[in-house]
Amino acid sequence: MELFTNQILAGIATGxxxxxxxxxxxxxxxxxxxxxxxxxxxxxxxxxxxxxLMQWGVPYWWAFLITLAFSFAGGILIERLLFKPLxxxxxxxxxxxxxxxFAIINSVAGLIWDFTIKQYPTPFGSSPFLGSQLISTHQxxxxxxxxxxxxxxxxxxxxxxxxxAMRAAASLPESARLVxxxxxxxxxLGWGMAAAIGSIxxxxxxxxxxxxxxxxxxxxIYGFAAAVLGGLTSPLGAVVGGFLVGVFENLAGTxxxxxxxxxxxxxxxxxxxxxxxxxxAGLFGRPIVKRV
Amino acid sequence: MTAMxxxxxxxxxxxxxxxxxxxxxxxxEGSLTxxxxxxxxxxxxxxxxxCNMVRSTGAIEFDGAPLAGRSTENIVRLGIAHVxxxxxxxxxxxxxxxxxxxxxxxxxxxxVVSDIERMYDHFPVLKERHTQQAGTLSGGEQxxxxxxxxxxxxxxxxxxxEPSFGLAPLIVRDLFKILxxxxxxxxxxxxxxxxxxxxxxxxxDKAYVIETGRIVMSGNAKEIANNEDVRKSYLxx
Numbered sequence: 352m353e354l355f356t357n358q359i360l361a362g363i364a365t366g367x368x369x370x371x372x373x374x375x376x377x378x379x380x381x382x383x384x385x386x387x388x389x390x391x392x393x394x395x396x397x398x399x400x401x402x403x404l405m406q407w408g409v410p411y412w413w414a415f416l417i418t419l420a421f422s423f424a425g426g427i428l429i430e431r432l433l434f435k436p437l438x439x440x441x442x443x444x445x446x447x448x449x450x451x452x453f454a455i456i457n458s459v460a461g462l463i464w465d466f467t468i469k470q471y472p473t474p475f476g477s478s479p480f481l482g483s484q485l486i487s488t489h490q491x492x493x494x495x496x497x498x499x500x501x502x503x504x505x506x507x508x509x510x511x512x513x514x515x516a517m518r519a520a521a522s523l524p525e526s527a528r529l530v531x532x533x534x535x536x537x538x539x540l541g542w543g544m545a546a547a548i549g550s551i552x553x554x555x556x557x558x559x560x561x562x563x564x565x566x567x568x569x570x571x572i573y574g575f576a577a578a579v580l581g582g583l584t585s586p587l588g589a590v591v592g593g594f595l596v597g598v599f600e601n602l603a604g605t606x607x608x609x610x611x612x613x614x615x616x617x618x619x620x621x622x623x624x625x626x627x628x629x630x631x632a633g634l635f636g637r638p639i640v641k642r643v
Numbered sequence: 644m645t646a647m648x649x650x651x652x653x654x655x656x657x658x659x660x661x662x663x664x665x666x667x668x669x670x671x672e673g674s675l676t677x678x679x680x681x682x683x684x685x686x687x688x689x690x691x692x693x694c695n696m697v698r699s700t701g702a703i704e705f706d707g708a709p710l711a712g713r714s715t716e717n718i719v720r721l722g723i724a725h726v727x728x729x730x731x732x733x734x735x736x737x738x739x740x741x742x743x744x745x746x747x748x749x750x751x752x753x754x755v756v757s758d759i760e761r762m763y764d765h766f767p768v769l770k771e772r773h774t775q776q777a778g779t780l781s782g783g784e785q786x787x788x789x790x791x792x793x794x795x796x797x798x799x800x801x802x803x804x805e806p807s808f809g810l811a812p813l814i815v816r817d818l819f820k821i822l823x824x825x826x827x828x829x830x831x832x833x834x835x836x837x838x839x840x841x842x843x844x845x846x847x848d849k850a851y852v853i854e855t856g857r858i859v860m861s862g863n864a865k866e867i868a869n870n871e872d873v874r875k876s877y878l879x880x
Contacts, residue, residue, distance in 0.1 A: 512752075515747065516744075516747050518736070519733055519736070522733055522734075522735055522736070523733055525696075525727070525731065526727070526731035526732075526733060527744075528696075528714075528715040528716045528719070529724075529727060529731060530744050530747055530792065530796065531716045531719040531747065531748025531796070532744075532748065533714075533716050
């Protein structure tokens, strides 16, 4: 029994990473109806950027804030330069764009910072959290930050004019333009916010997986799984999905014979396919119904 | 009277297909004008061209300033509210959020709350349902919501695309009564596109008849309503 509860705790801790990544995925999906395959690489680049700042002697929290601003601006810039011209292009063109972006960012990061693994500091420390051996203060901090982010997003979307405008632009662009909303900028803003959220995810993950250009590969797939499980249209779903995927992954690794650590990643992929077949809208997403 | 909206030689295109062939008309400030015509005559296209939602050439002037080259949202921000065909309701949001969205491009928050109250006076059914998802409203209620949302802009000009579409006759009468009231009391200039010619002519003071992308008739609404030839050949009643 103790093994079981321990695995759940550990699952929630890793789930926080996926939840954070899934939030970024959902932000972009809401804005442009596509999954951004380069989301993880963008987060990785932001994390390297913050690491570089710290190498230059900038204190942790300042580096964190500057990185948030840098990522926000970078997200907007990527949208304006690359994806705004593709807005009316077919899905495959966009997918090709995402993959190109993935490759470019990955290589550029490798070029600037090389592929050796680097240590990344944590502001929360890494001692046992409340005396538990399974969950460290860093992991507890990660869970806290993810939940805090979710609450912030909720208030932003429910209670601010900008949030309302962004929701309107995402749900019905034409009607949104007819009430005077600049939908094109709302999409750019969605990119900026997603990039900023992604950078938080990267900064929180880096102390666990270490910093290197390929650090986000697996994480992004889990993030996709979490977003799909929670429903691609719901930030709350993304976070719940993240925790569920984390727990599920740990339990499967412990209890299903033969899975172990090596086969954990296929579990995430199997989960994506199962959800898409059984309940395509996810747990919290709204089913998309079209009148015919 | 000065023309608030002046349309000259308006031509509109869907891809290679030309839908409007040099439309000319003008709306006076404070007037209530109707644009009549059969299916496919180009009524909706005309409204969409005013808001730059379809590729067009020609001159459209609002208060003497050309609208060419402005984006849809910038045209709306000048005070031109467009109630589109199909109502454009934000179905996943509440009735009240829909109304707030109508005012979202206004500068500052002042007056938004009192304007929402005023809309509830115009349309009491919206007040009853203000926390409901707008998608759960009936067709008539959604049309009222669409008109209310447009009014939240405090528009100077309101464009309505077939507000009677799909509504029961009694509800259409109510709605048109409210439009008349808005025109008189709030001094909103209105252009309403309709297939329901009889009702629209009762409501309007000026009418244009459009056929295959051209204006074929214009004049005082009463005169057009009384002209039997026009009624039979263009309006079908």
